[in-house]
Amino acid sequence: MGRRIGWLIALTLLTAAEPAPKGTLDSFADALVERARPHLSPARDLDVAVSVAGPWPRLGDDLAALVIARLRALGLRSVARLGPSGVAGGAERSGVDDGDAAWARAAGFERLVRLDLDVGGGRLRASGSVLALTTSPWAAPAETRAHLYVETPLDAELRAYLPAVTTPTGRWQARGVPVGDVDLLALDVGDSDGDGRAEVVGATATEAIVWAWDGARLTERRRVALGGRPAAMMPRAPVATVVVERGTLVAHSSLFADGVSLSARGRSVPAHGYSFAGVAASCELSPGVDWFGGATCTPAAGLPERFWTAAGLRGGARPARAIVDASGTLWVALGAAAAAPAMPLTVRGVGAQVALVALDRGEFVATSEAVQPGEPDAIVVRALSAGLPIAYRADRLPGNVRALAAGDVDGDGKAELVAAVRDRAARRTELWMVN
C-alpha cells in the first residue's frame, strides 16, 4: 500500500513538472523572438519597442503581449508596446513623427521590433524587421538590422481570432464618367447650392468645380477660382481639400495662403486651414511638405502628427473615422470613441486617398492603392468590421486615383463612392462611381 502511494506521488510530481503544451500563438511568438534575438544585443543595454500592426486587434494585442513577455525574459533593459498612435507605455508622444520608428526614437527606444500580420493561403504570416534607432546626427535615423518572417498554418486557435467572413453580399458596380482635363486633387459630394440635391465638388490647385448629375452624366455647374495671397511655402506637388457641409463649399489649395468658403447664395469669404469631409476640424499643412500636422488642427481632433488625409463617416449608424498617415498606413477608428481611439484598425501600404461610405448593405472604407510602380491604381473597399475584410476591389482603372469621396451623386437616396481617376498621360479625368 505504502509502495503504491509512493508511486502515485512520484507520478503526480512527474506530471506537474511536465510543461503544458504550447499554444500555436505561443509558438509563433517564440519563433519571432528567436529570429529577432541575435539582433538585440547587448540585451541589458537596450530599450526595445514592439509594434504589431494588422487588421485583427485582439490577435495583435495577444501576439504583442507574448512577444513582449519573451523579450523581457531575454534580459532587455525595457520592452514596451508601441501603440497605434505612437503611444508607448502610456506616455504621450511628442514631436514630429515619421511612422512608428520616429515615435519610438523620440521616446528613447534603441530598437524597434516591427511586425505586420496578414493571412493568406490558410496561413498566418508575420513579416517585419528589427530596426536600430539612433539620434546621432551622423547616422541614419533607423537602420534595418534584420528582416523577420514567420508563418504558421491557421488552426482552430488562430481561426478564433479571425472574424467570420463578414463581407457583405451584393453586387458591386463601378462606372466611369469623363469630366475632361481637370487635374483634380480633392473631391466631396454634398448640396452646395441649396437645391436639396447633392453635387460632386472637386478641387484642383487653382479652382473648385461643381458638377451635377443630369440623369446620364455629370454636367458642370460652376467654377470658383481659388486665389488670394500666395502660400509662403508649399509642397512640391500641390495638395488641396474640398468639403461641402451645410450648404457651404470650403476649398483650399496649397498654392494659396487661404482657402475659399462659398455659401449656397454665392457669397465668398476666405477660409483658414484645410477641412476634411466628415471631420469637424481644420488643419494646416506642415511647411514645405505634403502632410498635415495633427497639432495644427482646430479644434484638436486627435489626428496624428503627420497625415495625408482624413475622413469621417456621414450618415452611418455609428461614428467612424479613417486617416492615412504620412507613411501610407490607414487607421480606422470605429464607435463613439473615434476622437480618441483605444485601438484603431490598421492597414499598411495604402495610397494617399480615403473615403468612408454608408451603403444600404453596410459601412465601408475605400482607399486608393498602388498595384505596381508605373501601373494604374486600384480602389479597395473594406467593410468596417474587425479585420477590415476586403469587400470589393476595382482594378484596371484608367489611371491614378487622385481623390475619393462619398455621397448620393445620382439622387436615388443611396450613397456612392466617387473616385477621381486621372489617366497616366495626365490629359483627362474620369469620375468613377462605385456602389
Place this chain on the structure above:
Amino acid sequence: MARGAICLLLLAAAAHAETRAQYGGAVQAAVPSAPTTFDPLHGGPGDAEIAALVFDTPFVVGADGKPRPSLALALDNPDGAVHARLTLRPDVRFSDGTPLTARDVAASLTRASREPGGWPLAPVKSARAAAAETVELELFRPTPELALLLTTPAAAVTPNGAPPGKRPIGSGPFVVDGADAAAVRLSANPACFAGRAYLQSLALRSFAARSDETGSYEVGAIQAARHTSVALDAAGGRRAAVLVDGPQSITGFVAVGRIADADVVRRVLALAINRERLRRLTVREPAVVVKAPYDPGRAKSEAERRWHDARPKLSLLVDASRLDDRDVAERILADLARAGIDVAIDAVDAAGYQARVEAGRYELLLGSAAPPAPEAALGTLALVAAVDPAAARAALQRAATPAVSIEDTRVVPLFVRAARLYVAPELRDLAIDGAGRADWADAHWLSR
C-alpha cells in the same frame, strides 16, 4: 515646381504617382563635368546643374514648355513697350533666413547685364527695385520673350546680386553643405518656398575615368551615372539601371581659337570630320549629326593649298572631367591627321578649362552648348556664346530671333545629343531638362 520641365522624361512620366513621394534618403550621383564654381554665370554643365538646385529664377519652364512664375508672381510687359514690371512673390527667404527682396533680384539682373555669362538677358538695359516686391526693367527693345529669358540661369537670384562664395546662399530646393574638387554635398532646403526636396541629402561628383564611374554604380556607391561602360549600356551590368533621357538639345562642337588662318582651319575641320562615324563610335546617348558635307579629300586639298607640305600643329583643349569628350577628341584627332593637320589633345581639369575658355586661350576647343531656354534661336546663340558671348549678347539685343549663321562663326557643330542618366530603378521621378541638368528636387526613393 517643375524646374526645367522642358524635360522629356522617359521614365515615370506621371508627376503624381500611385501614392505620394516619400521624403528622406540620400543619393550620390555623377555630374556631367567636375564642379568648379557655384556662380550661375560661370562654369560648365556640372556647375549649371548644381546652380539650378541652389538658386531660383523669376520664372521656370513649365511642363508645357512655357514660362510660368516662380520667384515672380507676375510680369507686366506690354506689347511694344521698352519697360516691364516684375512683381515678386512675398515671404520668400534665402536658405540663411534672410528675405529675398526686389533689391536682390534687381542686383542679380544688373550683374548679369555686365557678365559674359549673362548674355541671355541681353535685352535688359537696367533693373531697379521700385518697391519691396517690385522690380522695374528697362529694355533695349520690346521683348515679348522676356518671361522666357527670365527662366535662364542668367536670371538666377543671389543675395544682393553678389557672386556666390564657397558656401553659396540661395533660395532653391537644396543648400550646399560642402564641396571639394570632385564633389559637392547638398541637403534639402527646408525653407524652400517651392517645397522641400524629397531627398534629404545629395552628393554630386565627377570621376576620373569612365571605369571608375561605372564601377561605382555597379557596386552601389552611386545611384545615378552619367558616363558608363558599354556593358551597362547593353543592359549587361551587374546592377540594373533605367535610362532617363533629356531632349536632344545639347550640341557638341569644335571651335577654332583666335589663331592664324582660323578661317582655313575652320573650313578644313568642317569638311574633315566624319560626324556620322563620330556619333556612332563615341556618343552613347540619343543623338543626330549636324547636317554638313563630309569631304575629306577637299579638306586635305584645302590644307595642302594653304600649308603645302608643312603640317600645322594645333592643340585641342578638352575638359578632362567630361569623359565622353575624350573619346570624341580621339576621333577628331584621327580625322584631322588624315586631312593634314596634326592635333594634340590638351586635356586639363575643369577649372583650368573654364578659365582658358573664358580668356579665349586655346587653339582648338572641344565643347558643348545647350539652349538656356526652350527656344531655337537661343540654341544657336548658345553656340555663338560658347566662344564669343559678346557677339551673342549683341545679336539678342537687336532681335528676339537674330539672323545668325553658324558658318560665320568659329564654331563647327558636330552632333546634337541628349543628356542621359543611368538610374537605380528604385529612384523615381528624376527628370533632365533641355540644358542637360538633372532636376533632383522632385526625385525620390520608391515608396516603402
